Amino acid sequence: MRPSRAIDISTGLFVLLGLVSIAFLVTQITSKEVGFHSDAYRLKAQFENVGGLKPGAPVTMSGVTIGRVERIRYDMSLYKAIVTLRIDEEYNQIPNDSDASILTSGLLGGQYVGISPGGSEQVFKNGDRIEFVQDAIVLESLISKFLFSQAEKTPASQAPAAAPAPAPATQE
Amino acid sequence: MRAVVGEVVESLSASLERVGALARFLGRLLWLSPGGFLRVRLLVEQVYNAGARSLVIIMTCGLFVGMVMGLQGYDLLQRIGSEDSLGVGAALALLRELGPVVTALLFAGRAGTALASEIGLMRATDQLAAMDIMAVDPMKRIVLPRFLGGVLAMPLLTAVFITISIFGVQLIGVQFFGVDQGQFWSQMRGAVELSDIREGLVKGLVFGIACSLIAVFEGYNSLPTAEGVGQATTRTVVISAVTTLILDYILTALMI
Numbered sequence: 027m028r029p030s031r032a033i034d035i036s037t038g039l040f041v042l043l044g045l046v047s048i049a050f051l052v053t054q055i056t057s058k059e060v061g062f063h064s065d066a067y068r069l070k071a072q073f074e075n076v077g078g079l080k081p082g083a084p085v086t087m088s089g090v091t092i093g094r095v096e097r098i099r100y101d102m103s104l105y106k107a108i109v110t111l112r113i114d115e116e117y118n119q120i121p122n123d124s125d126a127s128i129l130t131s132g133l134l135g136g137q138y139v140g141i142s143p144g145g146s147e148q149v150f151k152n153g154d155r156i157e158f159v160q161d162a163i164v165l166e167s168l169i170s171k172f173l174f175s176q177a178e179k180t181p182a183s184q185a186p187a188a189a190p191a192p193a194p195a196t197q198e
Numbered sequence: 199m200r201a202v203v204g205e206v207v208e209s210l211s212a213s214l215e216r217v218g219a220l221a222r223f224l225g226r227l228l229w230l231s232p233g234g235f236l237r238v239r240l241l242v243e244q245v246y247n248a249g250a251r252s253l254v255i256i257m258t259c260g261l262f263v264g265m266v267m268g269l270q271g272y273d274l275l276q277r278i279g280s281e282d283s284l285g286v287g288a289a290l291a292l293l294r295e296l297g298p299v300v301t302a303l304l305f306a307g308r309a310g311t312a313l314a315s316e317i318g319l320m321r322a323t324d325q326l327a328a329m330d331i332m333a334v335d336p337m338k339r340i341v342l343p344r345f346l347g348g349v350l351a352m353p354l355l356t357a358v359f360i361t362i363s364i365f366g367v368q369l370i371g372v373q374f375f376g377v378d379q380g381q382f383w384s385q386m387r388g389a390v391e392l393s394d395i396r397e398g399l400v401k402g403l404v405f406g407i408a409c410s411l412i413a414v415f416e417g418y419n420s421l422p423t424a425e426g427v428g429q430a431t432t433r434t435v436v437i438s439a440v441t442t443l444i445l446d447y448i449l450t451a452l453m454i
Contacts, residue, residue, distance in 0.1 A: 030239075033246045040250035044354025047361040051293070051395050082384030094380055136282040136381045 065115040066093065067152035071126045071139075072106040077162025078137050079128055085111050085139045092117040095139060111139060113150075121146040125158035137162060223415050226337065227345050234342040244347025248309040248410070252355060255308055256301060260359040263300060264366020267291065271367070272375045281377050285386035288367040293390065293398040297360035299446055302405035305352055306438035310413035313344050314434040317417030318427035326418075341414045348413070352406025353399050360398060397453050401446065408445055409438045 076098055085093035093113035101108050113120070123144030130137050144158075234241065267288045275281045317340060320326050326336040371377040413434045420430035 030243070033243060036250045037242050037246040040245070040253055040351075041354060043253070044249075044357050047354070047357035048395075048399070050361050051357060051398075052392065078388075080384040080388050082380040082387075084378060084380055091378070131279075131282060136378075136385050138381075 066112045067115060067118065067150075068096065069111045069113060069150055069154055069156055071109050071111065071156040071159050072101070072104060073109060073128065073159055073161050074106060075161040075164065076107045076109060076137075077128055077130075077164060079109065079139070079162065080136070083136060083138045085113060085141065087117070087120070087141045087143065092141070109139070111156075118149065120150045122148045122150050122154060123157065124150070125160065126156045127160035128162035130163075219419070220411070220415055223418070224411055227342060227411070227414075230338060230342050231346060233338065234346045237343065240339075240343035241346055241350075244343045245350050246347075247312065248305075248344070248348045249351030249355060252305060252308045252351070253358065255304055256355050256359050257362050259300065259304055260362035261366045263296060263359075264288070264292070264363030264368075265370045267296075267363070268367040268370025268374070272371055272377065276375075281371075281375070282381035283385060284367065284371045284377050285382035286389040288371075289364055289386045289390050290394060292360045292363045292367075293394045294401075295446070295450070297363065297398050298356050298401035298405055299442060301352070301356045301359045301402060302409055302442040303439055305348070305355060305406070306409045306413070306435055306442070309348060309351070310409050310434045310438050311431045313348065313410070313413040314417035314420070315427055315431045317341065317344070317414060318420035318430040321418065321420055322422040322424065322427055324422070336418075341418055345410045345414050348410030349403070349406045352409070353402040356398060356402030356405075393453075397449075400453070401449055404445060404449060405442050408441050412438050412441060 079095060079098060081095050081097060083095045084091040085095060093111055095109060096112040097110040099108050100106075111126070120141065121144045123146040124141050125144065126139050126141050128137055129140045141156075150156075268284070271284045271288050272281055275284055275287070317326075320336075320340065326340065329336045329339060368382065372379050372382055416430040416434045416437070420426045
């Protein structure tokens with residue numbers, strides 16, 4: 027018999043590693059709870075349309091990340107999307123009339139929730155609902171609005187197109 | 199003129215003959231392969247040779263390919279202000295193209311050459327002929343386990359390569375450049391579909407079949423001289439690389 031125990035063990039390890047990699051790829055394990063050391067509290071917000079918002083997206087105030095989107099689900103009785111935000115305990119002085127809006131970072135970037143503070147004396151507590159919200163902007167509806175408003179004034183827009191052409195001739 | 203035409207025809211028919219022999223060789227191996235899985239001892243040894251011993255080079259290269267993608271991808275994407283998409287772009291590129299192709303090229307260089315020179319040397323030292331005389335079929339005893347070992351190892355190596363690469367991208371993009379970690383992973387999870395992963399693994403399997411087949415074929419049919427073994431090894435790498443890239447195009451066109 028050859029000393030094949032070592033070969034068996036390393037082959038087993040290799041196969042195991044390969045299968046673990048496949049499992050990782052298939053489930054796309056996300057990072058462990060993203061960078062939060064301290065406790066957190068949860069707020070809820072109802073949106074008509076969350077656009078491309080995903081769990082794990084940042085929640086920001088003035089551009090500073092203060093939490094994450096924890097969960098998005100659709101409520102069949104309200105016909106609205108319920109977004110659960112997980113806010114770092116450090117930021118527990120947010121006025122309870124603050125508003126949340128779904129914004130996009132960059133032209134093609136991911137979407138996130140921006141919170142801008144209101145003027146109330148009271149602050150949000152765990153489980154509170156954010157009253158004032160602004161939905162994600164759907165590009166198609168924005169474009170169609172723009173096109174329809176343009177279409178109404180087409181006769182006027184044809185005239186300026188011809189005007190700039192003669193200008194370069196004056197240089198000669 | 200006539201001599202040139204004759205030479206061209208001669209070399210064409212020689213290549214055709216080789217392709218035909220390769221196809222016959224593959225048919226023979228596939229015909230034998232159910233029996234090959236029963237000889238577990240031999241198979242495990244070859245999975246070890248082709249897979250476990252290639253692991254270090256695969257993991258090192260995977261890490262660096264991922265880190266380079268992190269650098270390049272970040273530099274490109276931050277110009278259009280969408281560096282959050284780094285994870286998606288890198289993961290899709292790795293799963294669908296880079297992972298299987300680079301793994302196959304490394305596999306041909308590391309395991310393919312080892313197979314070709316090993317079998318070629320057996321041919322040169324008449325070990326294969328000796329087996330024939332002892333009524334041991336060298337196809338079953340030598341070639342088949344090596345072929346199957348390579349075929350089994352490649353998809354696993356591909357998966358390891360891709361996983362390590364994604365961590366390499368993450369290392370540079372998130373830890374070094376400060377791409378948002380939540381966006382990196384959540385966008386990746388949102389965009390990568392099961393079919394992308396399947397595409398990567400199917401490619402890995404097909405490349406594994408192609409590279410292992412070429413390696414054992416070249417080794418088995420090498421000239422029984424020192425020079426012949428060297429030639430077989432070189433041809434293994436060259437033909438494997440070209441075949442991998444051509445097959446990659448065909449598979450991509452089929453699966454896209």
